[in-house]
Amino acid sequence: MTNITHSTMPLSRSAKALPKNPLRALYPLAARDGMISLANGHPSPDACDHTGLQDALKTAAADPMTWRYGPTAGDPRLRSALADISGDQQDSVVVTSGAQQGIDLTIRTLCNAGDTVLVPEALYPATLSVMAACNVSAYAVPEDVGGICINGLDKAIWDSNARVLYLTPTFGNPTGSVLSEDRRAALLALCARMGVLIIEDDPYRDLWFEAPPPPSLWEMSKSNDARVIALRSCSKSIAPGLRIGWMLTPQEITPHLVAMKQASDLQSSGTAQMVALAYLSSGRFSGWLATVRALYQARHDALQKGLVAAGFDAPAVTGGMFFWARLPEHIDPACLFEATVAQGALYAPGEAFAACSQVNDITRYARFCFASNSLEKISQATDRLADAVHLSTT
Amino acid sequence: MTNITHSTMPLSRSAKALPKNPLRALYPLAARDGMISLANGHPSPDACDHTGLQDALKTAAADPMTWRYGPTAGDPRLRSALADISGDQQDSVVVTSGAQQGIDLTIRTLCNAGDTVLVPEALYPATLSVMAACNVSAYAVPEDVGGICINGLDKAIWDSNARVLYLTPTFGNPTGSVLSEDRRAALLALCARMGVLIIEDDPYRDLWFEAPPPPSLWEMSKSNDARVIALRSCSKSIAPGLRIGWMLTPQEITPHLVAMKQASDLQSSGTAQMVALAYLSSGRFSGWLATVRALYQARHDALQKGLVAAGFDAPAVTGGMFFWARLPEHIDPACLFEATVAQGALYAPGEAFAACSQVNDITRYARFCFASNSLEKISQATDRLADAVHLSTT
Numbered sequence: 001m002t003n004i005t006h007s008t009m010p011l012s013r014s015a016k017a018l019p020k021n022p023l024r025a026l027y028p029l030a031a032r033d034g035m036i037s038l039a040n041g042h043p044s045p046d047a048c049d050h051t052g053l054q055d056a057l058k059t060a061a062a063d064p065m066t067w068r069y070g071p072t073a074g075d076p077r078l079r080s081a082l083a084d085i086s087g088d089q090q091d092s093v094v095v096t097s098g099a100q101q102g103i104d105l106t107i108r109t110l111c112n113a114g115d116t117v118l119v120p121e122a123l124y125p126a127t128l129s130v131m132a133a134c135n136v137s138a139y140a141v142p143e144d145v146g147g148i149c150i151n152g153l154d155k156a157i158w159d160s161n162a163r164v165l166y167l168t169p170t171f172g173n174p175t176g177s178v179l180s181e182d183r184r185a186a187l188l189a190l191c192a193r194m195g196v197l198i199i200e201d202d203p204y205r206d207l208w209f210e211a212p213p214p215p216s217l218w219e220m221s222k223s224n225d226a227r228v229i230a231l232r233s234c235s236k237s238i239a240p241g242l243r244i245g246w247m248l249t250p251q252e253i254t255p256h257l258v259a260m261k262q263a264s265d266l267q268s269s270g271t272a273q274m275v276a277l278a279y280l281s282s283g284r285f286s287g288w289l290a291t292v293r294a295l296y297q298a299r300h301d302a303l304q305k306g307l308v309a310a311g312f313d314a315p316a317v318t319g320g321m322f323f324w325a326r327l328p329e330h331i332d333p334a335c336l337f338e339a340t341v342a343q344g345a346l347y348a349p350g351e352a353f354a355a356c357s358q359v360n361d362i363t364r365y366a367r368f369c370f371a372s373n374s375l376e377k378i379s380q381a382t383d384r385l386a387d388a389v390h391l392s393t394t
Numbered sequence: 395m396t397n398i399t400h401s402t403m404p405l406s407r408s409a410k411a412l413p414k415n416p417l418r419a420l421y422p423l424a425a426r427d428g429m430i431s432l433a434n435g436h437p438s439p440d441a442c443d444h445t446g447l448q449d450a451l452k453t454a455a456a457d458p459m460t461w462r463y464g465p466t467a468g469d470p471r472l473r474s475a476l477a478d479i480s481g482d483q484q485d486s487v488v489v490t491s492g493a494q495q496g497i498d499l500t501i502r503t504l505c506n507a508g509d510t511v512l513v514p515e516a517l518y519p520a521t522l523s524v525m526a527a528c529n530v531s532a533y534a535v536p537e538d539v540g541g542i543c544i545n546g547l548d549k550a551i552w553d554s555n556a557r558v559l560y561l562t563p564t565f566g567n568p569t570g571s572v573l574s575e576d577r578r579a580a581l582l583a584l585c586a587r588m589g590v591l592i593i594e595d596d597p598y599r600d601l602w603f604e605a606p607p608p609p610s611l612w613e614m615s616k617s618n619d620a621r622v623i624a625l626r627s628c629s630k631s632i633a634p635g636l637r638i639g640w641m642l643t644p645q646e647i648t649p650h651l652v653a654m655k656q657a658s659d660l661q662s663s664g665t666a667q668m669v670a671l672a673y674l675s676s677g678r679f680s681g682w683l684a685t686v687r688a689l690y691q692a693r694h695d696a697l698q699k700g701l702v703a704a705g706f707d708a709p710a711v712t713g714g715m716f717f718w719a720r721l722p723e724h725i726d727p728a729c730l731f732e733a734t735v736a737q738g739a740l741y742a743p744g745e746a747f748a749a750c751s752q753v754n755d756i757t758r759y760a761r762f763c764f765a766s767n768s769l770e771k772i773s774q775a776t777d778r779l780a781d782a783v784h785l786s787t788t
Contacts, residue, residue, distance in 0.1 A: 010557040067633035129657040163404040239461035241664030270635030
């Protein structure tokens with residue numbers, strides 16, 4: 001018999017397997033004096049309707065459900081308001097503590113330890129954290145500029161034996177790509193035929209510039225045999241600090257997801273739910289979204305111009321928050337990153353998003369967020385970036 | 395190749411194993427017109443400092459962290475305020491989305507599928523849900539009126555091969571029992587010697603009547619080799635709708651718990667955190683707690699009197715929210731429950747709290763919450779209960 005020591009401390013395989021989040025590892029750099037960070041995925045403080053939200057807090061103060069226990073699936077009034085956004089029924093909506101909890105709940109509810117989930121080659125790293133926490137493996141599906149490739153997907157499904165596919169088909173993180181309506185239809189048909197459930201992570205859908213994106217996989221699945229669980233969020237369109245997201249789920253899975261949520265946190269914060277409800281009920285949401293879209297589009301244009309001028313291949317995107325830019329050729333990625341930090345700017349290196357260590361060429365890419373900084377800061381950051389490219393080339 | 399149907403839907407073993415929460419199953423009964431429920435574990439709306447909380451909302455409205463992303467472990471100011479409550483350091487505190495998330499995170503971080511965790515014979519059923527979600531088994535440790543028995547615990551540890559013990563040593567749910575300081579010391583020494591980590595679920599600690607309870611296992615472990623993770627909550631002392639709890643954790647486990655939390659929900663609601671911070675900083679908390687203690691003590695006394703008059707064996711407790719009362723002898727538990735519901739009152743049957751199906755005699759007990767109802771309602775409820783006992787006897 002021994003005392004518990006560091007080495008004998010009980011620690012699950014899941015806990016041991018959890019990777020360090022490579023984006024959170026950049027936070028100390030981002031916090032340096034004078035640093036301009038294009039690395040994070042944070043909405044701009046300017047994109048937060050403070051006046052409307054402060055009014056929402058006042059309204060929430062008078063609602064008893066701000067303080068009391070409520071239903072696990074969410075307050076029925078909020079579920080109804082969230083359902084209205086996508087023309088769904090309240091029963092399809094389960095409120096979550098941010099879309100991150102939606103990822104966790106769906107993986108826990110659908111997958112056993114040892115299972116494999118299909119994912120894009122480049123993806124949001126916290127999804128890989130959830131999979132590690134559930135002892136689930138990632139199987140990378142090739143992507144092109146239009147999102148995941150349907151050709152060869154049937155073989156990937158056979159080879160991986162996966163029953164679940166995770167993707168962000170609209171303004172993808174990190175790539176910014178949008179799956180076309182045709183490709184969506186082909187994906188749904190294939191997944192329906194091969195018995196694969198799709199987790200559609202969809203937090204950026206509202207942030208389009210000129211025209212709305214194609215219908216969601218969730219919406220298209222209604223006229224299709226495919227099964228889709230969609231994850232939505234108030235984080236990019238209202239405020240990330242609320243930690244209110246929602247799942248749209250087929251009714252045969254809903255009770256299982258709700259039971260898993262109950263084990264996980266009983267219910268999402270009633271305080272946050274009532275603030276979100278008051279804001280959505282205030283009539284300000286659609287007008288404010290238009291403001292945010294225009295703000296982000298102007299920043300997108302400015303950042304693209306600056307990146308191209310600095311030597312990056314940075315194709316325009318049609319919404320969301322991110323560029324997936326190819327580094328100037330004949331430049332060492334590690335040197336460029338170091339030089340950029342030294343100049344006082346920061347981006348997220350491509351390898352932070354790799355589904356696995358075999359993803360080809362990913363170190364030659366980087367994610368740049370156009371949402372978080374003012375036009376002036378964006379201009380300063382791209383000047384610094386151009387200097388860093390220059391210094392790394394010579 | 396087949397379409398996904400209900401029967402082929404991917405569903406994890408965890409999701410299949412999740413039990414229905416027997417307390418939530420009582421909600422439809424509790425919602426009946428005129429029903430007085432003593433079954434739930436909800437703080438009284440009268441025990442919520444609405445004036446103070448509305449002021450806290452106003453203060454939170456001006457704080458940028460109400461709306462933005464923040465650190466996974468919680469806002470440093472809130473961690474510091476929560477640490478102050480127990481005389482700890484900020485580094486020991488990890489903010490959780492209610493203590494329920496603390497249970498989930500600790501089990502996920504400490505236990506593998508197939509592991510066994512020691513639990514009291516009668517416990518909070520949502521802990522069993524977490525264990526089912528993690529494919530972890532419960533091994534019941536005998537209890538007496540003073541909480542879990544130390545005699546025989548070494549054998550239980552050997553027999554179960556468990557590395558983790560979960561308990562609520564202070565105003566236990568459902569039993570209301572308090573582990574004495576001597577028994578705490580013996581428990582800590584034994585667990586230290588045998589390499590068992592203790593999860594101390596401690597949400598009721600502040601709700602004492604005449605005198606504070608013994609020091610927490612967490613506090614006592616500082617002068618001991620035992621390892622304790624304590625789970626605390628704002629739900630019983632401020633407001634459950636906030637969904638703000640916290641863990642006190644040994645520093646060698648903290649990064650693992652934080653990584654698991656990051657995968658689970660990134661961070662707890664900033665909105666709720668800033669309201670909790672503003673309330674704790676307002677200076678109202680300790681005065682309000684005194685009000686709540688007096689309120690609950692009066693209700694405790696009234697409910698005890700009524701239960702005894704109705705024929706129950708309902709020993710006084712010294713704080714918390716619950717009686718664990720033995721049903722009148724020579725009465726069928728199922729008949730009594732049905733008769734009580736028919737009379738318009740509700741309690742939580744003992745078997746809802748059984749760690750396993752082998753727990754002796756548990757159907758002869760029931761949990762009664764004295765916190766939720768006014769003195770007038772308590773009097774009506776015990777009158778109805780007395781009628782139900784009378785009807786079930788004759």
